[in-house]
Amino acid sequence: MRYVKHLSTLPGFLFYASIALHSAQAQSGWHLEKTIPVGGMGGMDYLTVDPATHRLYVPRGTHTMVIDADSGKTLGDIPGQQKAHGVAIVPKLHRGFITDGGGNGAITVFDLKTNTALGVIAAVPDADGIIYDPGTDRILVSAGDSNSLITFKPDIDPKSGKIEAPIPLGGAPEFLAADGAGKVYVNLEDKDTVAVVDLSARNVIARWPVAPGGSPVGLAIDKQRHTLLIGCRKPAKMIVMSTENGKVLGDLPIGTGVDTTKVGGKEAFASSGDGTLAVVSQSADGKYEVQSVKTARGAKTMDFDSANGKIYLPTFDFEELKPGANGRPKALPDTFKILVVSR
Known part of the structure; x- marks a missing residue:
């Protein structure tokens, strides 16, 4: 099943006008290739892939695993976190950085070669989303409870x-993206806006509403098209926004419970906890299409490997809710796994 949006040309990106639903096989052909069984104790959050080594950095709550994406072998396990959220890597320095949102907040610094901790930096409560911006040579971290x-x-x-x-x-x-020229875009989930930060001035210079989306969480930047791809939960949409003026250029249907959006080549992706991965691509006749790839329940975060073109999504097996029951199902012990989606 795929959604097709008819388009008219606008600067930077294209505006999505009307929707037609088709049951023909999607042209982009993305599918679930395999599952890497991992197991072990702990939760999960943002996964990070290193395209140069195909290593996966996987926060598990109190520890962060390093997994070879090709073999599935665990290469390292970095302990000492209270609530690990995400990982940023800086290969030129052979360093990685893990956000720890527990307690007063901290950043664990580790060695990419040995996968051992080098030290812990004090941060602020709820240190969460993390990226490295080569343009300003800064590690950037969003801290939800600390605003x-x-x-x-x-x-x-x-x-x-x-x-x-x-x-x-x-x-x-919630999450953030940088343009490499001194601006950082940050989703403010409780305000339904994107805050634009000038790193030189060190303050917010603009606030852009994400309507018709709401509760923005996932965020990625397409520097070539000067757009942000924003994953919203209420309602479930991917919002396409200009990085130049905050204008909403379009909105796309995605699954419920989105957590992450990514850009890979000419396509954009949104992973959702309902077990779907939205793949946005452009067809030969100028239309943009959203292919909905079936993944697995809970697979709401991901990363894209730009070297091999594969997407990695962590999740668990879950217990079945009883009829009429509400809330989140519990993850079954020792069922943690990583899904691999490819073309």
């Missing part, structure tokens, strides 16, 4: 270094 953006240089002393003064955002951030 702030954290920044620091990746060559920070892992034992005694201190973060730069947090930038107040005026709302609860």
